[in-house]
Amino acid sequence: MRQEGQPPIVELRDVDKRFGDGPPILDKVSFAAGRGDFITLIGPSGCGKSTILKLISGLIPVSAGRIVVDGMEPSSAVERLAFVFQEPTLLPWLSVSRNVEVPLRLQGAGAQRRAKVVGKALALVRLEDRRDYYPRQLSGGQKMRVSLARALSVEPRILLLDEPFAALDEITRNHLNEELLAIRQQLAWTAFFVTHSVAEAVFLSNRILVMSANPGRVHDELAVDLPYPRTEETRESQEYQRLVGEVSRILRSVEELKP
Amino acid sequence: MRPPRSGLLRALRHLLPVATGAGMILAWYGIHLTMSSEQRFLLPAPHEVARAFVDEGPALWGAALNTGGGALLGFASAVALSFLLALVLSLSPLVRASFYPYLMILQMTPIIVMAPILILWVGPGLKSVTIITFLICFFPMVVNTTQGLISTDRNLVDLFRMCRAAKWQEIFLLRVPAALPYFFTGLRIAGTLAPIGAIVGDFYAGNSAGGQGGLGFLAIIYSSRFQMGALFATAAVSCLLGFVFVAGVIALSWLALHKWHDSFSQSDA
Amino acid sequence: MKRTGEFRRSCAAAALAGCSRPAPAPAGGAGGLPRIRFKTDWYPQAEHGGFYQALARGFYRDAGIDVEIVPGGPGVLVSNIVLSGQVDIAMGRSDDMIAWASRGLPFVIVGVYMERDPQAILVHEEGPVKRFEDLNGRTVMGVPGSNWIEFIKNRYHISFSLIPSNFGLAQFMADKDFIQQCFVTNEPFYVRRNGGHPRTLLMSDSGFRPYRVMYTTQRYLREHPEEVRAFVAASLRGWGDFMNGDPSPAKKLIATGNPGMTEEFMDYSIGVMRDAHIVAGRPEDGERIGTMTPRRMQEQVDDLARLRIIPQLIPLDKFVRFDLAPPGLQAEAQ
DSSP: OOOTTSOOSEEEEEEEEEOTTSOEEEEEEEEEEOTTOEEEEEOSTTSOHHHHHHHHHTSSOOSEEEEEETTBOTTTTGGGEEEEOSSOOOOTTSOHHHHHTHHHHHHTOOHHHHHHHHHHHHHHTTOGGGTTOOGGGSOHHHHHHHHHHHHHTTOOSEEEEESTTTTSOHHHHHHHHHHHHHHHHHSOOEEEEEOSOHHHHHHHOSEEEEEETTTBEEEEEEEOOOOSSOOHHHHHSHHHHHHHHHHHHHHHHHHTOOO | OHHHHHHHHHHHHHHHHHHHHHHHHHHHHHHHHHSOTTTGGGSOOHHHHHHHHHHTHHHHHHHHHHHHHHHHHHHHHHHHHHHHHHHHHHTOHHHHHHHHHHHHHHHHSOHHHHHHHHHHHHOSSHHHHHHHHHHHHHHHHHHHHHHHHHOOOHHHHHHHHHTTOOHHHIIIIIIHHHHHHHHHHHHHHHHHHHHHHHHHHHHHHOOOGGGOOOHHHHHHHHHHTTOHHHHHHHHHHHHHHHHHHHHHHHHHHHHHHTTTOGGGOOSOO | OOOHHHHHHHHHHHHHHTOOOOOOSOOBOGGGOBEEEEEOSSSSOGGGHHHHHHHHTTHHHHTTOEEEEEOOOTTOOHHHHHHTTSOSEEEEEHHHHHHHHHTTOOEEEEEEEESSOOEEEEEETTSSOSSGGGGTTOEEEEOTTOHHHHHHHHHHTOOOEEEEOOSOSHHHHHOTTOOEEEETTTHHHHHHHTTOOEEEEEGGGGTOOOOEEEEEEHHHHHHOHHHHHHHHHHHHHHHHHHHHSOOHHHHHHHHHHOTTOOHHHHHHHHHHHHHTTTTTOOGGGTOOTTOOOHHHHHHHHHHHHHTTSSSSOOOGGGTBOSTTSOTTTOOOOO
16 A cells, blocks of 8 residues: 655654643654555553644644645645544534535535535445434444545545544444445545554554653554455454554553653 | 323323312412402402403403514514624634623613613613513523534534635534524523513503503503402413413424434434 | 401411501500501602691691601502501592492592692693693603593593603603603692793693592491591691691601702692692682592592493492591582
């Protein structure tokens, strides 16, 4: 999936972040993402993983350092990005299909184009038969899929996902992980994924960045060389189990670090 | 065993209020009859109140329309203006900080004190009744709607920002619909207050065009003439007017919210 | 003291009605004389002059009673206070008495202190209203439920809108076309003092001719007939003295009870009461201070029934006693 020899699609250089006069959230964070990477940020609470996503998306500015997204400032690159929040964040007064088309509506896309894109997005997450339902009639997993469809509707080059499946039960979560990777087969985006689940991190990504807290720094990086496409069988492989163990070990050591 | 008992329960639920009501009417008669002849006129018997409904029917109906009209006018203008003000207030915390204290002061000043001042400025009649009703309804609505407009889910606002939504899109496609449940809460409060405001307005502003007074006006007349049955009937009509308003508001909020908001949850799944 | 059953029932009724028990027999006042509490309808003013004169000059004591005058005020419901027994006798108007009696309220008129009611319509000299007929199609500020409203509308075949009275003059002074209800002895003084030119239309000139009366409850009269008689006689004596003699004792008492009252204003009121024959009436019409005639009472009953203010005619003995005034002032029996 990863394209070698290309310039990185997202690059962070010596990024610092603090809010007002508060303590530093991030301290000299640097890394680069190549096109097609699936990078997971994992680490103890307060290490700034969600903050990194917000910085890449341009929603908040850096305090020091630089972020380059597809050759531009994050705020200029916003059309190439999509954000999937921890909560489904659907507009409760709109039906599923109308929720999915919100970004396109805001951009002023015409009705025909919207219908086509929405249809495609709902097909990807397999929710076409629920297009006229309202959010309160959906389960947690279904709402998350709508949120995903909405993110995909803008055909993003970079997908930012902030613990999207954290509120779901394990079976649904595993299914959604597999669906996410299946969609990735069809649409080649670069992903930044934040999670607390080591299993999820190993299953989804090709690179895992383990962060330490107070202040947030990249402590360690692992490559996950398991081949795509990944399925339930991948979870049973020895390499998978080994990687899960190793990441867990690094995490534990990070948590024991004194600030 | 189950079906007969649940049927019985459902029948009971409809019968019990009727039975309680009948019991209360009996108690009413009882109290009325045990009162000394000098005090008895103060609590008219139920049939005397019923007779007053018949005798004073046209007057009560005309007054109800009068009060209802004034209440509706004041209520509608309060809804419109409070919405606009809430939009303005939702724009920035600085705007809110500069206006809220004065809104609070106006809200705390009792209507009973403001009414005579208003009459002197504006003159009596429908205008004053409308303004008094407006003032009573205005503040709950502003407060609730503003609260709704600024309580929009942070993530949704971020989503809109990431889609480079214009400010007006953020307000009308996101904040306003999200604020609807709050808006309707305020509307429900105002709907209960509007008839009260109009009746209070009557006491100071008198009748509106056409020489017909409202329910408050009738209350003054009946009480000065000791027409107790008619006074009770006026109270009952005022109560009904209140119900009509609240029912109207609930219908409106059902229309707007029933598809998507939990306040109109479907029956237990 | 009352028996237990009666006590409990009247307490239940009282709790509901918010009134206290009817008063027991008048306790001994100063020097052991029976005590009577008399309620007026406003702050002390010249329109109550005769009563204050009687009090100041000791006429009540001479008649064997100890009277306390309890002033009224805005928003005070004199009738309720009489019913609840907080006072024994009060001042009112005969048309109100008739209306209340028709509803079953147990009041009874025991005497008359003004032959003519001082209520009037107040307008500006420069305004458009010169006679009652000119009220047609206009707006008048008055007390809702007042009987003169229906009477005037009916008498002159006119209609007009009503605003509830706020008992002030602010709107009147600000608007030359403004019309409001007033007392001919009162408001015009202030209008003139503030540079206005008031004109009054006296209600009794329109044929609406209630008496200003003294009244009490049937029960009180039944239980204390002699005290009531003494009160009526001494009050009328006070009124005669107030109008024909030197009113200074009353004026002093009024000024003490009402700090805002001025000598100038009281003199004005007294002057109007004389010129408009308020208290003593017109002798040529057979009117004399303190007299009330069955014929005139019947006229009022007929008027109110015709205007449907009362549902049907009521007999005079339901609400008035003609035999309590001093002999010589009593009208012929019916």
